Structure formats: C-alpha cells, structure tokens
Amino acid sequence: MKYVFVNGRVAVIVRYWEQHGPVVDGGARVELRRVEQVEGESHRAGAAGFTVLPISDGGLWRADLFMVLSEPGRPCFHYHPKFERNDVGHRFELDELTASPREWIAAQLTDITGTLERAGAGDLVSSLNLDQHRRALPAMLAAVDACMAELPAAIAGYAARAATPAG
8 A cells, every 4th residue: 555645745655665685675665755736738627636756856755664574573774864866865774763663754754844854855845734744644654554564464474485495
C-alpha cells in the first residue's frame, strides 16, 4: 500500500519498501517530493489536477525506517536529508533515529517547514496549509505504523525462502 498526502506543492509519500542488494532491507519509506499543478486543456470541471514528480525531478528528502530482513533484528534506519544531482544523495544514520524511529519521523513531519528548508526546498513552504498538515499528521503516522507492521511477515517470509533449497 502507498499513502500519499498532497498539500500545496509538496507530497508526503509513505509506503512499505524492500531494498534488495547484498543485504535485504525492508520497512517504511517516507519521502517528500515536489508536486506540480497540471492544467486541463479547457476550464471544464475536473480538467485540472496535479503530478507528484519522480525522484529525478522532484525528490527532496527521504527516511528509511528499515530492518535488515536477511539478518533479523538488525536495524538499518537512515535518512537522506537533501537530494543531489537527481538522486537521493548521501545516507545518514543518527543515534536518535535508530533509538526511536517512530518519534524521529514524527518530529521531522511535525517540523515540515524545517525539514523542507534543510532539504533546500524552502521555496515550497509558502504553498503549504500548515493547519491542514497538522490535521493530517495522525494519518501520516498511522501510514508509517501500517508499513512497519508488515515487517514481521516480511522477515518470516525471507527466512522461509532462505531455508528452502534452490532447485
């Protein structure tokens, strides 16, 4: 499931994600991306809309509240504070993020203006309705919780696949 909260020219995207590589990580991914208004061909009702831009054009900030599925019990909590050259940029780990990922992500979303400014997207702050953002915070955090709740099944499934002989 993907959850998308659009406010002004900013989208908060929350989804369960698995990153496959030398190790397999999974959990809640929270992203901030740019949104562009799309005008219809005419002024008929329903002609206008919006587009959530892809990482290459619209990525701003990301946090991965991951556990290492291939090594159950090992966290891989990190964030990307500022996207660079159309990509996520450097990965940063913080003691406070690892110690309390739910509270850390709640603080970042609560301070949406600061998070955007630190990401180099201060120009988007004026597009936000901060009252609406505050009212949506419980739903955003419920989405994070729902994605994190998928971890036990994902870890069990990974362990079962790893225990099954290939062939």
